Amino acid sequence: MHLSDFPDRLSPMLVKELRQGLRTRSFIAVFLALQAILAVILLAAGAGATSDNAGDTISNIIFVFFSIAVIIIQPMRGIAALSSEVKGNTIDMMVLTRLSAWRIVAGKWSAIVSQSALILVTIVPYLILRYFFGGMNLFGEIMFLALIFLSSATLTAVTVGLSASSSVILRSVLPMIALPFGAYSMLMMFMFSGMRGGGGGIAEIVSLSTTESQIGVSLYIATCAYAGFFFLSIGTSLIAPYAENHSTLRRLISFVVTCIAAMIGSTDLVTDADVLPLLFTMILAPVFAISLTEFAPLVSPTYSRFTKFGLPGKLAGFFLFPGWPSGVFFCALLSLISAIPFVLNDHSYGDDHYMYGLICLASLLFPAVVVNLLRTQGAQRVSNYVLFLIASGVITAVLAGIAESMSSKGFLWLFLWIPPVLFALEEMSRSGDAVLIASVAITLILFGILIVMALAAYRKSLVEIEKSINPQ
Amino acid sequence: MSDAAITVHNLYRFFGPLQAVNGVSFEIPHGSVCGFVGANGAGKTTTMRILASLDYPTMGHAEICGINVIHHPAEVRKLIGWMPDHFGNYDNMTVLEYLDFYARALGYKGAERRERIDEVMDFTDLVPLADRFSNKLSKGMTQRLCLGRSLLHDPQVLIMDEPAAGLDPKARVELKHLIRVLAKEGKTIFISSHILSELGEMCDSLLFINDGRIVHHGDSESLKKSTDTLGGVLYDVQLDGDPQALSDWAVLQPNIEFLESRKNGGRIRIDTEDPNKAADVLSRMVRENLRVIDFHREQRNLEDAFIDLLANLEKDKQTVPSPPPLPQANPPSAPPEPPLP
Incomplete structure (x- = not known):
């Protein structure tokens, strides 16, 4: 009667959260729905691929659905991450172990991000298929995908960090409004870039081909890292014992x-x-x-x-x-x-x-x-x-x-x-x-x-x- | 440094104007079981949380095995097992995974972790429940799981806040048995409960707390004796017929006090220990048409002692015009709130 599903070197929090998270209905539903939608769209696009822009259209569709999954749904799973532990009085039991408040918060965050990474990995075969439709800025699209993933990780840090708050407005209502709003803005950006210069518009911007692109992407990465760290840190302070x-x-x-x-x-x-x-x-x-x-x-x-x-x-x-x-x-x-x-x-x-x-x-x-x-x-x-x-x-x-x-x-x-x-x-x-x-x-x-x-x-x-x- | 397993000296904890713990001092020797008794809001949980390094005192100090709880919380945590009064279980997590998580969190690796989990599951009889989801367990099973969790690192001191609350009789007996075994193993157990009779059976000593102050520390016998200021002997009287008749009758009798109603009668106190007087009382009852079917002497129990203790304190409060001053002249006027919600 022994568990050998996760190695010892993984953080206990990550192991716990993955064990729980991979069984949750929301993750399974998002994972399966995304696969089904992308498979159907790709098949449909493949069957009727006559337009020159078919490749860009497929890229945009992949990015839109991937963004909805990892920028809205996955961060929303962090809304109750710490509040459930606080309400259940399990935080006390955890801080009495060797887990520091930071490790607890980071473990919660990394578990959701790992699941988003799992979704990211499953997107890759569709991108490979999309390659055959032509007109692909391979590096730009990979960078774009990575930046969406980074945004997801940052937003997850925001929701996980705020989830320790005692205010329901801050913990739940704001993210529930802000995340769909953010995703809507992103959708508009896709459409705008599609009109401007084909679906590869944003991919071009983030492809690091110009100095502006390099500075912009670097700044974005630094901002995400800083914001992510700070929000996780806020969550840590909210649950940390006095010592x-x-x-x-x-x-x-x-x-x-x-x-x-x-x-x-x-x-x-x-x-x-x-x-x-x-x-x-x-x-x-x-x-x-x-x-x-x-x-x-x-x-x-x-x-x-x-x-x-x-x-x-x-x-x-x-x-x-x-x-x-x-x-x-x-x-x-x-x-x-x-x-x-x-x-x-x-x-x-x-x-x-x-x-x-x-x-x-x-x-x-x-x-x-x-x-x-x-x-x-x-x-x-x-x-x-x-x-x-x-x-x-x-x-x-x-x-x-x-x-x-x-x-x-x-x-x-x-x-x-x-x-x-x-x-x-x-x-x-x-x-x-x-x-x-x-x-x-x-x-x-x-x-x-x-x-x-x-x-x-x-x-x-x-x-x-x-x-x-x-x-x- | 003290030789005691738990030492608390002049401990204060204020939440704004509320004085939750008000100058508490006590010592619990190694290997003993100490019951912590008090009404809701008396300061039990706050004291226990401070001892478990989950809260900090406004003033005073607390030590576990000679280690200061406030200055060295990490060291103290290795020595204590903590069972909170209420806690939630995790969704989508089996009993085995639950214990595995805490064993990992306590730093156990590989074979040693498996060994510890096996030992704890055997001890708490959780083996048949290993694959059950932890949030689908009964209250008794959940308490056993929580006890198992708190024993994973083999702590010297167990701090248990109301572990028997909400348990059915069978689960309570099981828990009591586990506590007895732990006490035999030499662990120091500090346990709070509302069920005084159980504490009396299990504990070497009892600590009574009221309004944040310790009002008694000793074994159950000394408590029963020290609080018995009225004297006399208690009798349980059962009638065939209207039980109200007993209280109506007792009110009119000199030297007899009606204490409480019971299903078919009640409990009375006769103010002398002379058995002849008790016989007189019984014959008077029969003469005056009370259909007595049972009349037997009862020992004072811990509940009586506790109630008498509180009544005596209340009496003292009324006779003393102002509350006693705090030992320190200037306690912080606006103490901060605890860090945890």
Whole structure:
């Protein structure tokens, strides 16, 4: 009575999830349905292949169905990945083994991605058959397939990471809306590329044949890796027991990534002035979301690891201790680093770029201020942060719509305290100076509030930890 | 460092304004079975979770086999087996796969893993259920599976939170038997339960917790004696006819207290141990037309002791004007929430 289906070297979580996942109806249904659909389509296309575009059409069909399977259905299977463990009280039993919270989350993610890989492998024979219809950009289509798979892995990381959240809206409703919406956008992109230059349009773009293609694909891969890591990291923080410190490594990684982006931004490599603000927003958004809200009590094992290095250790702890108070200081540090390329290359950037950067920064700080003012506790903090962030965007869109229909932007100034409203004001305003001043003021105020609150909480946590280490 | 298997000293755990654990201190020696008793919300589960390194105290410290739970949780986890009060099982996973997963997660490889699983399945009698899906098991089977899981790494200390809750009598007997065997093997067992009679049979000592404070620590006999402030002897009286007649009669009698109704009568306390007085009471009953068919002396049980203990505490509370001060002057005013949902 022994099991020998998976070797010892595989992660226990991966083994468990594969054992369970491969038996689930949703996987079996997706797997079989995709095979059936592709086989029928290919046979039908083969029987009536008269058009010159038959090959491209078959490619598009393969990609569309593959995308639906791995970009909508597979990531959706991650929606309950961690919440089911939390609800079932099985997380406790797992963390008492040698599995760290990170290994649990990574195992959940890798099991779904492995199943997506299984689907990817079964697509290959259809692509080989499609080759005989001619007009195939072999490398481009393989790259495209790989990028769809990478997108699937990233989206799975998003759903698995968020599945630990206590908020049903964040955990289930948002992915259920966002994933089909994303897939619809992708479908439109296929159709658009089909009209532009045949089905191979996107394959051409991702074929790495030009420098732009190489930079674009590299950036996309880096973005997916970074976003995937961060969302898995959010899930890890939400389920981790108090003794596990995941914050420090996460912050160090984001620190290194921000420094690299700042260094690249300070050179002449980035020619388009719009790229850098966008890049920093993408890097900083997940860091801010988790660092400004992180609930992780400072416990003596973590504290001792820093303090054994004396003053440098304590200084590092000011930015790297787990918990939101040091997270605020860390985010302030990252904001300063991000500002360096703009200061060094002042000539390349105009007021619009500064304004954009400041509004983005204020928009990321605003939900953190609300969460801390409301004294939200525990794992709900990060969930509420994301919800407030989304809500502020939605409110801005509604207000902008009203202002548009009334042909008057004046009342928008009343909602200045919701930073994304500044985007709407800037859009409708003739002179950007007032909006620029407002964005500077709002950003400073929000940072000021957070720093004051963080200093108080930080001091208190140090007093408590010292008291617990030296009770006398 | 302490020689005890479990040492808890001045432990506090606050959830906002709620003081779940309020200055708890106790020691449990190696190889003993200790029952942890208290009403719902008394602080049992919180204390046990802290000991299992799943939660952290607001103040105070806890040790398992001399290792600090807060400072060295990873080391402590190797020493403890944890059975939570409720837990879910996995879909699409057999009993064997379930144990295989946890054995892998505990770091067992190859033949050693198979050996451990076999031992645990034999001990918990799970062999016939090996291929059954774990979410299709009965509550009793599930508890055996959970016990098996918690024994995979052969822990020195077992922390069991309400393991008998929801079990049918047969499953309860089986679980009790397994616990007895484990105790004989020298494991330290810290077990909470609402079924006091069972704890009395199994445990070397009992810890009573109320409102986050330990109110008694000792064996069941010492508890029964220490809480018996009223004295007297308990009698079970069964009538042929309306059982209400007994309580109506008892209310009018001096030196007799009617304690509780039972199916055909009730339970009374006669305030003296003199057997002649009991005979007098019986003859009075018969004289006054109570059709007594059974009249026998009863021992005070743990439930009585527990209820008396709570009543005494309640009485003390009413006589003392303000609650006792905390041992430390400045406990954190806004303690953080636990990291797990």
